[in-house]
Amino acid sequence: MPERRSYGAWVVGGLGDRRIPRRRFIADTRRRTTLTELIDLGEEDWRLVERYRDLLASEAPALAAAFYDLVLAHPETRAVFAGFSVPTIQRLIDLQAQHATQLLDRRFDEAWRRGTEELGRRHFTWHVDPAWLAAGYVVYWQHWGTLVEHQVPIADRVPLLDALARIVIADLMLQLEGFARAAKATVRDRVAVFDALVEAAARVGSANAIDQTNSLVGAMLETLCRLVSERSREIVLVAYVLRDPASGHWTLAAAGGGLAAALRRELPTTVVDAPLESVLEGRRSSEPIVLDVGDRLVPRWDSVRNLPFGEVVLVPFAAGPARGLGVVVTASGFARRVGLDYFEPLQEAGVLALNLLHVAERDLLTGLANRSVLTPRLETLCRSSRSTEDPVAVALLDLDRFKEVNDLVGHETGDRVLRVVAHALAGVAREGDLVVRMGGDEFALVLPGRSGRASLAAEAERWIGAIRDLDWDRLGVPQLSGSVGITSFPADRATVEGLVRHAELALYDAKAHGGDRASVFVPAMEVAARRADEARTMVVVALERGRVSLDYQPIVSADGAVEAMEALIRIDDPDRGRIGPAVFGAALDHPALARRVGRWVLEEALAQLATWHESGFTFGVSVNISPQHLLDPRFVDDVASALERLGPVPTRLVELEITETAALGDTRAVDDVLEAIAELGLTIAIDDFGVGHASLRYLRELPAQTVKIDQSFVRGMLTSAADFGIVVSSVQAALFLGRRIVIEGVEDAYLERVARSLGEVSLQGFHLARPMPAEAVARWLDLEGSRWHDRPRAEDPLFQRAGLGPLLSVHHALMGRLEAAVVDERDDEGATWMAASLDDCHLGRWLASDAKRLIGDEGARSLLRQVHEELHTRLVAIERRRSSLEPATLDRLWQEARAVDERFVATLRSALRASLADLGS
DSSP states (O other), X not given: OOXXXXXXXXXXXXXXXXXXXXXXXXXXXXXXXXXXXXXXXXHHHHHHHHHTHHHHHTTHHHHHHHHHHHHHTSHHHHXXXXXXXXXXXXXXXXXXXXXXXXXXXXXXXXXXXXXXXXXXXXXXXXXXXXXXXXXXXXXXXXXXXXXXXXHSOHHHHHHHHHHHHHHHHHHHHHHHHHHHHHHHHHOHHHHHHHHHHHHHHHHHHTXXXXXXXXXXXXXXXXXXXXXXXXXXXXXXXXXXXXEOTTTOOEEEEEEESTTHHHHHHHSOSEEOOHHHHHHHTTOSOOOOEEEETTOTTSOOOHHHHTOSSOEXXXXXXXXXXXXXXXXXXXXXXXXXXXXXXXXXXXXXXXXXXXXXXXXXXXXXXXXXXXXXXXXXXXXXXXHHHHHHOOOEEEEEEEEETHHHHHHHHOHHHHHHHHHHHHHHHHHHOOXXXXXXXXXXXXXXXXEETOOSHHHHHHHHHHHHHHHHTSOHHHHTSOOOEEEEEEEEETTSOOOHHHHHHHHHHHHHHHHHTTSSSEEEOOHHHHHHHHHHHHHHHHHXXXXXXXXXXXXXXXXXXXXXXXXXXXXXXEEXXXXXXXXXXXXXXXXXXXXXXXXXXXXXXXXXXXXXXXXXXXXXXXXXXXXEEOHHHHTSTXXXXXXXXXXXXXTTSOGGGEEEEEEHHHHTSSHHHHHHHHHHHHHTTOEEEEEEETTTOOOHHHHHHSOOSEEEEOHHHHHHTTTOHHHHHHHHHHHHHHHHTTOEEEEOOOOSHHHHHHHHHTSSOEEOSTTTOOOXXXXXXXXXXXXXXXXXXXXXXXXXXXXXXXXXXXXXXXXXXXXXXHHHHHHHTOOOHHHHHHHHOTTTSHHHHHHHTTHHHHOOOHHHHHHHHHHHHHHHHHHHHHHHHTTTSXXXXXXXXXXXXXXXXXXXXXXXXXXXXXXXXXXXX
């Protein structure tokens, strides 16, 4: 099957990308037999149409009904059928349905040609404007296009729509030929113009370079202007100017004739001319008007007004809110001699152009403008803004989690959601705003008059609010939200393409921060994007040149045994040395790299695990999986292939780490993948737990055996009550649900002490071991590994039994850090924090709130608060004076503070024993 282009270009009746002889379609009988060659429908095309013939024919009754709904809805065409009875109208509808079906069967036979031409002659007799013929075929196209889009396999859509478009064009052209022949018999001069119209359409249809509707319509008008001027020596200019209904700007769309070159040089792309408005405003009739070149209504174009004599015919036309004007400059007396009927085909061509542009610029699903409108509108507004300084904002809006919901409820419901969202966005739009559906669940907004960072953020929030306020329960889908990225010209002086790119970067930023929010573009986003591109290039080059390797970091159990080695990717750069993922990590989840890198890491890590087991080691290996690779349809096969490198090593010793944000993304797809991985015998770990706001429900339902607490919380739990609470509650919940816990980020002995107090947890961090090459693992185990066995617990059983073990561990860890700062004269933010934060320290918060639950005696609690306050008072004094005190004095003060601390612990122990005894414990 020859290659076809997108069917969207066929809305205007294009003839594809093939080179077709440039011949007039309106010709004698012998030449008309070459219609098949002109349309270029081959046997393969007809077989494809026959394959879907029944499907397409089934739409014929609805198509015919829609056709007559259109016809009977407008006075011009309704008048044709005045006096027709209901049965007669129904018969006509049946005949129209029969015509639609026959189009699929007749293969351009002679009977079809004669019948279609005759129908065109009748339309002329009935005074049906040719624009209505084209409008009728738009109905054909919309019905068949929608049917094909939803019910024909993707592989057949474009070629089938291509063939259907050619059939529709052929039928339209034959009707136009019949219409033209009848008109020629009546008014030869008018036929000359109409002949030019048909030939212009035919020539443009065969033009190989046309691949977009806007270009096609413009080329059709250009060709028409040139042909009309060529066929009459008395016409020196034929031009079309079109008015954008949203911006109100006029643009020169086409010009032909002797004055055309001068007019193009004179006019800017955007035409601002008050007489153009006055010709259209307040006119009850759309008939052409004839003016002398000096008349005040003539456009103020020097190339026209400087003519010594002549007349100007203004041909207004409109289609909905869109308007246009044909301008014909002729010798004096020509227009009056030939009559205004002569110019009607020019008017009809303008209406046809506006209608086709409107159809081509609409998104079929939502009725919004489609993406083809965005760039021209922005170019027009930005061009105007350069002279007026009037700002224009451009924003991109994307629905959060739409793919997940679409997969859950089905594409039909998903389409309904998109239509409802589009309607909501259109309702928020103000006059002059443009709402564009870019595709999928992404929309673009062009917002004249908006600028200023705060104003842009508020404006974006208004659009997001329209999404939040929808009745999602009524739609029968989970609550969706929207994210917006926005920027504004001329504050952002990028090109039109750059503005859209900047809005896209801001949208990525909003998504990266959890969605349901807006982000205003700042230049730093572009810098970050450029660095991301550089990082991707770095990874690609490293892969190609064999500079990628793995380091391994031990994970140690509560009793000190090495459980596993986590594989961590590195790049060996010749200039910068060994580089970790902090530099290039974001690039590893790029669609072009995720699977390539992921497969390499899996195969390399599993091969290394097999090597270690051959050497007698029994630990496992943990491999990080990027979200992009996890959701790749080939991921499970990639894992199965890598497992072949294990040999006799049990697959249960392989653990795959996925981030919490990946697990919470497309939950249905993730669940399916993880179940398949579990069937292979591997275990799953949720990495960076806590950063993605996972609920206990997800923790319970996800088929994961291990939870790795994110190191940002671990590192902050000594000085942040919030981080401490997150770590403790997460560990308790995960242990209760039977999950294995790994505490990441254990970077000093103090954090190790707190981590061990949390219960049966595993540890990982620089304090235990830094990542190391595979060949260094055996040496580390010999020299360092044994020292992690039989580590003492942080707190005594009483505190552990009361649930205060972690709290006391934090307290003692901070005391240890402060002692090290005093003795070694080191700066330590944690130590300073403890000395200064009486009410914010973990014990202070506990004494002020939860202590009552364990210690019912108010006197005991009051004593604890007094001793605790005394301790902080002494610590503050030491911290403030330690730089000016003699070592001996400083040591004495520290020992006194330490004695108060021991008194506090003893008082707490005594109070707890008394309370537990009262409870019968």
